[in-house]
Amino acid sequence: MNCYEHTFITKQDLSNSQAENLVSKYEGIIKANSGKVLKTEEWGLRNLSHSIAHNKKGFYFHIKFEGIGKTIEELEKAENIDESLIRYLTVRVKKHDLEKNYFEKKIYKNEVSNYEKK
Amino acid sequence: MKRSKKIKKKTRGSRYSKLSLFQKPDVKFNRPCPLSGKDAPVIDYKNIKLLRKYISESGRILPSRVTSVSLKKQKEVSKSIKRARLLALI
Numbered sequence: 001m002n003c004y005e006h007t008f009i010t011k012q013d014l015s016n017s018q019a020e021n022l023v024s025k026y027e028g029i030i031k032a033n034s035g036k037v038l039k040t041e042e043w044g045l046r047n048l049s050h051s052i053a054h055n056k057k058g059f060y061f062h063i064k065f066e067g068i069g070k071t072i073e074e075l076e077k078a079e080n081i082d083e084s085l086i087r088y089l090t091v092r093v094k095k096h097d098l099e100k101n102y103f104e105k106k107i108y109k110n111e112v113s114n115y116e117k118k
Numbered sequence: 119m120k121r122s123k124k125i126k127k128k129t130r131g132s133r134y135s136k137l138s139l140f141q142k143p144d145v146k147f148n149r150p151c152p153l154s155g156k157d158a159p160v161i162d163y164k165n166i167k168l169l170r171k172y173i174s175e176s177g178r179i180l181p182s183r184v185t186s187v188s189l190k191k192q193k194e195v196s197k198s199i200k201r202a203r204l205l206a207l208i
Contacts, residue, residue, distance in 0.1 A: 007205055048206035058206075089205055091163070102164040 001036070001066045003096050008079065008088035009058040012045060022084065023061055026075060033074045035067030038096060043103040048086075058086050060103070064096050151188040153195070161194045163201035169208060173199060177208065 010022060027037050043060035052058075065071075072090055079088050153161060159168050172180050172187070172195050179199055182192040202208045 009205065046207075049203075049208055050206055052206060060205075087205065089201060091201065097160075102162070102166070 001068065003064075003066055003093050004072065005091045005093055005096075006063045006065065006075070006088065008061055009048075009052075009086040010061070010084050011055060011086060012057040012059065014059060014084060018084075019059055019061075022082075023063075026078070027063065029075050029078055030063070030065050030067060030071055033067070033071040035065050035071040037063060037065045039064040039098050041101055041103070046103075052086050055086050062103075064098065149186045151186060151191060153191040154188050161191065161198055163198040163205070163207070165198075166202060166207050169195070169199050169202055173208065 006026075008026070010019060014022070023040060023042075027040065030037055041062040041064075043062060045057055045059055047057055048055060076088065076090065079085055153159065159165070161168065163169075172185055174180055179196050182189065187195060199208065
């Protein structure tokens with residue numbers, strides 16, 4: 001079993017329940033293909049540094065899991081078809097760092113308060 | 119001595135901002151590698167705060183002769199910058 005980190009960006013016009021469905025869908029795919037989900041992080045709505053296919057913002061989700069080659073194959077096959085995704089990235093790591101989260105919810109709260117000011 | 123004083127006044131703020139690719143730097147860069155050794159920061163594509171130090175203002179990766187990062191770490195840095203670009207984090 002290898003350790004992998006998977007990040008995907010969805011379009012910004014998703015509702016909360018839709019986003020949760022997406023995450024549980026891809027976690028299910030990982031589990032169904034002899035994988036094991038260790039941690040799921042939600043980075044929230046972030047501004048993209050450059051626009052991707054006319055999108056300026058996106059929801060970021062980050063999954064840390066263990067799996068084999070087939071797990072990723074099936075996961076990315078499903079994501080290629082999905083139209084609500086902007087982009088995804090899978091990275092193999094030697095060891096999982098389950099404690100540190102570079103995108104804490106603090107950043108997300110600041111963004112929300114900025115919206116309220118406008 | 120006079121010349122060096124003038125330069126110091128000019129290069130206020132970002133150290134690398136006015137550096138063109140063909141111009142020799144005024145500042146000496148003979149520092150040890152900031153990313154090697156004990157308690158060096160972890161290079162990761164999620165660690166945007168760290169990666170921001172190693173790109174220019176226009177978003178290009180700075181050469182290691184400017185930042186004095188060792189060859190091994192420069193490879194890691196450039197790889198993780200490219201990953202962060204793909205996810206539109208930088």
